[in-house]
Structure formats: C-alpha cells, structure tokens
Amino acid sequence: MNTSTPSDLSVSVVGLGPMGSALARAFVAGGARTTVWNRTPQKAEPLAAAGARLAVDLEDAVRASDIVVTCLRDHESTRAALDAVPDEVFTGRTVVVLASGTPDDARRSAAWAAERGIAIVLGAIMVPTPVIGTPDALILYSGDRAPFDGARPVLEIAAPRAEHVGDDPGLAPLLDTAMLEVFFAGMTAFLHATALVTQRGLRATDFVPWAREMLAILPATFDGLAHDVDSGSYPGDQDNLAMERAALQHMVQSSRDAGLDSRLPELMFDLADRQVTAGHGADGWSRVIEGIRDAR
Ligand SMILES: NC(=O)c1ccc[n+]([C@@H]2O[C@H](COP(=O)([O-])OP(=O)(O)OC[C@H]3O[C@@H](n4cnc5c(N)ncnc54)[C@H](OP(=O)(O)O)[C@@H]3O)[C@@H](O)[C@H]2O)c1
Structure with a gap:
C-alpha cells in the first residue's frame, strides 16, 4: 500500500507548453515538490510564481526528482532533448514521456530508453488542459509495469485516472489514436449534417x-x-x-x-x-x- 503523502513526493516537469504547464501546476497544487524546466525559460516563470523550483538546466531538472515527466511536442524532440543528459544521471529515476505520437513512436522511445538503461513509462493524455488536476483527468500508460507502479502516486496527483493498459509501449498511443478517431469522425459527421440542414x-x-x-x-x-x-x-x-x-x-x-x-x-x-x-x-x-x- 502506498503511504506517501503528496509532500513526500517530488517530480520534475520538462516541457512547459500549455499541457506541461497544466501538469506542473497540478503537481504544485497537489503538494508535490515540483521542479520545472523549459527550453524557452520565460515559460517557466509563472510556474515559479506558483511555487515550483526552476531548474538551471535540463540535467539539473532530471537530477532533482526520481520521477521526470516530459511533455514536449513529440517523441523525437523528447529523445533529442534527453540525449544531452548523461546516462548515469538517470540511474534510479523513471522518465514518464507524455508526448503524443504513434504506437511506433512510443516503441522507438522504449527501445531508446532500454539501450540507455533508463526506466521509462509511455503515456497518452486523454483530456484537455483544464481537466488536468481534477478527478476526471485521464492519462493512459503503457510499457513496463514496474516503473509505472513506482511513478503512480506522483502521476495520480495530476491525473487521478491513471490507467496502465498493457506492457506493449505502443498500446497507450494506439488507444489514444483510436479514441480520437471516434471523436473526430463524430465531430465531422455532425458538421457535415449541419452544413446540409443549414x-x-x-x-x-x-x-x-x-x-x-x-x-x-x-x-x-x-x-x-x-x-x-x-x-x-x-x-x-x-x-x-x-x-x-x-x-x-x-x-x-x-x-x-x-x-x-x-x-x-x-x-x-x-x-x-x-x-x-x-x-x-x-x-x-x-x-x-x-x-x-x-x-x-
Ligand atoms: N494541449 C493539450 O490540450 C494536449 C492534450 C493532449 C495531449 N497533448 C500533448 O502534450 C504534448 C505537449 O503539448 P502542449 O500543448 O504543451 O504544447 P506543444 O506546443 O506541443 O509542446 C510544446 C513544448 O515542447 C517543447 N519542445 C518542442 N520541441 C523541443 C525540442 N526540440 N527541445 C526541447 N523542447 C522542445 C517546447 O519548448 P519551447 O517552449 O522552448 O518551444 C514546449 O515546452 C504534445 O505531445 C501534445 O500532443 C496536449
């Protein structure tokens, strides 16, 4: 049983676009010691005002916490950014990649992490930014179960509906894509029918x-x-x-x-x-x- 309280928990958030910022804010609000880093430093300033610690660089952000949540544009930019950090810095830490992508993107990131000896969790965020930090926030995860279980108490602060959907790293983005297909097809059918009636x-x-x-x-x-x-x-x-x-x-x-x-x-x-x-x-x-x- 997890007996941690949020104040025992720490997390680093790498990437402070709209989603990374929402995650970081939720971690701060949930009481986790939160360190943030963004390539463009100005985006980190509002998070500092909210109570997050600003890392001096990406390596500092990785060193700051056992759980490192990355929320960059895509898998390729995530791997490229993390490649600048020496392998040994990741020892004992788990990287949680929350970039959208294809199942193969996620598998490539899992293979990249395995080569470097990095424990990794692949996630797909299923809600928009305003829902992050609320009980409805849903993120699907896939890949090795053990690092997910270890990171879960932290991840649940930002998204209480943390669902591990399988060991294949591609499963979370697969379900993400399939769910979005239902959403986009529904919206498009509604708009087509609306064009007809209007x-x-x-x-x-x-x-x-x-x-x-x-x-x-x-x-x-x-x-x-x-x-x-x-x-x-x-x-x-x-x-x-x-x-x-x-x-x-x-x-x-x-x-x-x-x-x-x-x-x-x-x-x-x-x-x-x-x-x-x-x-x-x-x-x-x-x-x-x-x-x-x-x-x-
Ligand atoms: N926003 C949403 O509602 C939503 C919902 C579900 C999933 N997602 C997913 O969450 C991820 C982040 O989305 P977002 O909305 O926050 O905005 P975004 O514009 O996709 O991501 C921007 C972030 O990526 C960073 N970045 C891009 N290329 C980089 C590189 N080569 N090196 C370092 N950093 C790099 C940006 O840094 P700079 O600030 O320096 O440019 C910024 O922090 C995406 O994969 C998106 O699909 C977003």
Whole structure:
C-alpha cells in the first residue's frame, strides 16, 4: 500500500507548453515538490510564481526528482532533448514521456530508453488542459509495469485516472489514436449534417436536439457492433446493408443537391456498396469492417 503523502513526493516537469504547464501546476497544487524546466525559460516563470523550483538546466531538472515527466511536442524532440543528459544521471529515476505520437513512436522511445538503461513509462493524455488536476483527468500508460507502479502516486496527483493498459509501449498511443478517431469522425459527421440542414434555413443549434437523438442510440450500437466483430458474424435480421446502402445513396444525393462536399457520405456509401456487391446485402452494418480491413 502506498503511504506517501503528496509532500513526500517530488517530480520534475520538462516541457512547459500549455499541457506541461497544466501538469506542473497540478503537481504544485497537489503538494508535490515540483521542479520545472523549459527550453524557452520565460515559460517557466509563472510556474515559479506558483511555487515550483526552476531548474538551471535540463540535467539539473532530471537530477532533482526520481520521477521526470516530459511533455514536449513529440517523441523525437523528447529523445533529442534527453540525449544531452548523461546516462548515469538517470540511474534510479523513471522518465514518464507524455508526448503524443504513434504506437511506433512510443516503441522507438522504449527501445531508446532500454539501450540507455533508463526506466521509462509511455503515456497518452486523454483530456484537455483544464481537466488536468481534477478527478476526471485521464492519462493512459503503457510499457513496463514496474516503473509505472513506482511513478503512480506522483502521476495520480495530476491525473487521478491513471490507467496502465498493457506492457506493449505502443498500446497507450494506439488507444489514444483510436479514441480520437471516434471523436473526430463524430465531430465531422455532425458538421457535415449541419452544413446540409443549414443550407435549408435551419440554424445549427436547431439541429443539435435531433443529432442528440442519434447520439443516444450509439452506446448500444457500439456494443452490438463490437459483439458482431468479436464473434465474426454480421446478422442483418433487423436492418441490413442493402437497405442501409439505399439510405446512404439518399445522403450522397442530398449532399450533392445542396452543393456540399459529399466525400463523407460517399465514403460510407462505398463501404456498404462493396459488401452488397460482394453478395452480403442481407448482413448487418458490422460487416463493413471486412472491407475496412481489406484495403484495395
Ligand atoms: N494541449 C493539450 O490540450 C494536449 C492534450 C493532449 C495531449 N497533448 C500533448 O502534450 C504534448 C505537449 O503539448 P502542449 O500543448 O504543451 O504544447 P506543444 O506546443 O506541443 O509542446 C510544446 C513544448 O515542447 C517543447 N519542445 C518542442 N520541441 C523541443 C525540442 N526540440 N527541445 C526541447 N523542447 C522542445 C517546447 O519548448 P519551447 O517552449 O522552448 O518551444 C514546449 O515546452 C504534445 O505531445 C501534445 O500532443 C496536449
């Protein structure tokens, strides 16, 4: 059981862009002894005023704490910056890399750390800056479990929802990317549909309650799609692809009639059309995953 109190805990934050600054502020507010460093020193000044100690250089920042949280633009700049610090300085410390990236970026950083004998945790921040330090703050972590467990009491100060999702260092960014795909596709579909209805005089705000009707059925729909995908069967007894293709044809046509960019409904029509043409018109929408998996 962890018996540390925040005042026993110390952390260094390297990289004070909007997110690094939010993390550092949360560590200070949570009572951890916090040391900060940023390439452009001016960005550290507000943190000093908030109670953080300013490191004189990056090496000083690494030496200051057992847990070193880096929040730079990407993995490459993180490795490049840390490469300037001698290997032995990292002995007994854990580096927590919170840069966004691809699964391969994270694996490269894990391999880089293993070569240098550095204990590393890879993280993906799943919330915007205002949520950092609140009970809703969620960060996904992956890579070796032991360094994560060691760093967890500190990490939970800034993001209480600290979820270790697996030993493969690429898993946190994989889930990050997949979750963002759901988010961006949802936002884009809403904007496309909004372009359609505002062409006919409705206001975007008039459409929101109708869009929410569709949102409300998505959770159960996701459960059903996931069940079909995992079981490899795509029943279409209640609604089938042939019927859905016709609905998508109407979406494409309405979009073209309104003079809109119709690529989004065309993409969805094409996904249905390929399966219907291949003889699967009686199956359900979940079969579309077969076409997505089989890029042509
Ligand atoms: N902001 C968000 O809402 C949010 C949400 C989720 C995830 N993230 C992720 O968090 C990370 C940081 O994002 P951010 O919003 O704080 O801003 P950012 O603009 O992506 O990061 C800026 C930070 O990276 C530093 N940096 C960039 N290249 C560097 C290099 N070669 N050497 C040393 N430092 C370097 C900058 O230093 P200088 O100040 O000297 O330029 C600054 O501290 C990103 O990977 C981002 O994707 C951000």
